Amino acid sequence: MLDSIRALVYICLTWPSSATIPDRCDGIEFDAITPDEQGKQLFFKDGFLWKGFRGPAQRVAESFSGIGHVDAAFRMHREDRTEDHDHVYLFQDEMVFRYFNQTLQDGFPKKVEQEFPGVPCHLDAAVECPKGECSADSVLFFKGSEVHHYDVATQTVKKKEWPEVPPCTSVLRWMEHYYCFQGNNFTRFHPVTGLVVGAYPKDARAYFMTCPNFGHGSGDHKLPLCSEVKLDAITSDDAGKTYFFTGPSYMRLDTSRDGKHAFPVTRMWPEVAGGVDAVFSYQDKMYFIKGDQVFIYLSGAHYSLIEGYPKTLQEELGVQGPVDAAFACPGDHTAHIIQGDQMKDVDLSATPRTVTKATTLRHAKVDSALCGPDGLKLFVGSSYYEYTATSELGAGQVERMPSPITPSMMACRRD
Known part of the structure; x- marks a missing residue:
């Protein structure tokens, strides 16, 4: 009960006013991005949340109880363990919160090191990497210039540095490709080698959201009959x-x-x-x-x-x-x-x-x-x-x- 009251007080103190609702077409820097259990992409920024590539922001607390700002997020891929598979993990400072169907799971939040041994806290970003795209079901955790490759089954961590990938404030796996976001730009990279192929960075507003006058996001785009x-x-x-x-x-x-x-x-x-x-x-x-x-x-x-x-x-x-x-x-x-x-x-x-x-x-x-x-x-x-x-x-x-x-x-x- 005391923990619930503290969480409520925290949310009230950190609750952004309606005047500060961000517009992602202004070129903001996302705090975290992850798909939910149904595959809809969730974009987090300063206690706000967008669901999908279009539509207005809503407060995170309306969908995910007990948490205010989000530092990093990912959806777990582990088909051999239904108790973990498709759960959404949200990170805040030293803590990790686990949700299923937007319901906080029993025993959470926990210290990051309790749930993911060897993974640092105060993360910048995280992303799932299923077997076939990585050598085993894995999670890539990003902090500064370091990438912590976490093997889900063995709970072992390998630390890497990828000079071609900029420091990521959020990372998205979408259509089996991996995107590092920094500011309102993104860079696509290989999840095993960190190699970047192609002309990057690119403006996220032209690809990952519906924004007027921005390429693929242009409101003038229509599907063919x-x-x-x-x-x-x-x-x-x-x-x-x-x-x-x-x-x-x-x-x-x-x-x-x-x-x-x-x-x-x-x-x-x-x-x-x-x-x-x-x-x-x-x-x-x-x-x-x-x-x-x-x-x-x-x-x-x-x-x-x-x-x-x-x-x-x-x-x-x-x-x-x-x-x-x-x-x-x-x-x-x-x-x-x-x-x-x-x-x-x-x-x-x-x-x-x-x-x-x-x-x-x-x-x-x-x-x-x-x-x-x-x-x-x-x-x-x-x-x-x-x-x-x-x-x-x-x-x-x-x-x-x-x-x-x-x-x-x-x-x-x-x-």
Whole structure:
């Protein structure tokens, strides 16, 4: 009871007046950033909180009881321990607070050293780093120029210094990339090596919030109509990540917790510029077809081009271009290459690879195709056709009715 009264007194004494409510479009420096249990990004500043990339600020205490200002924050990733997984940790001075569904958990707050042995207090920033992006489920704690890499399972800490990463006042993991914020700018870095690739810093207002006259955040930006959507390629990798490609951009479709956002293709696959003709996945690899060339990338948190590529279509797949669409079904060794109304099957387990079967399709033109556990989809313009197997695609098979692409499938708006 006494602790609750003290917390209430603290909040009252440190409660910002309504006249000091910050506007993040003014270029403020965030104290902390983290996703919540549902994936919505939380931005903290001086006892205030924004939920998501748009909207006004609210007081932290309205959502998280017992805490005023926040120095650092992260969401725990630990799927093997449901009692910890998806809990949100907020840091204040020497203390750490743990919440689930915005409810303070029993036994908290605690001293930072009690919950995270070897991690310093008075942190500047923190961020989760799941296994696959780091070598094990980890948390990166930032203080000054030092990064404390905390292994969640072993509770061991390795201290590092990353000269390319500026001192971070907050850090965000978003769409499997890591961003260090300093002032109203950010720098993207690799979570294992600390390497920075690209032109940084950049203004956060152009990317991570809706601010008038600031690039991606411009209030003038509108999603395309669903009837205007045309997919150049679509594929799902072995990890269950689904990507679609249109022009020079791509979008992840399986990231409902992070939202659907378009990025340049070169952001993830720098060697493929100016769009792609077709993409398919096979055995932890993604095959990009562009013109008469094939680029093959090893799948993972960060895709890497296999040495020796690109190669010609003829050399890699035994076909001549151009290619309209391509797909491979999970567990199958066949790549289905669509050119006009023809589908050519290529045995990916054979050397050299050659066409083993050709099928005349009932569709004169296919833009992209996706095969998964729930069947096969052929995309034509802003519509798609569903099939249960490739044997149903022939010209003599029963005609299927098209379904329209909807906002629930990808980022577009209804007519």
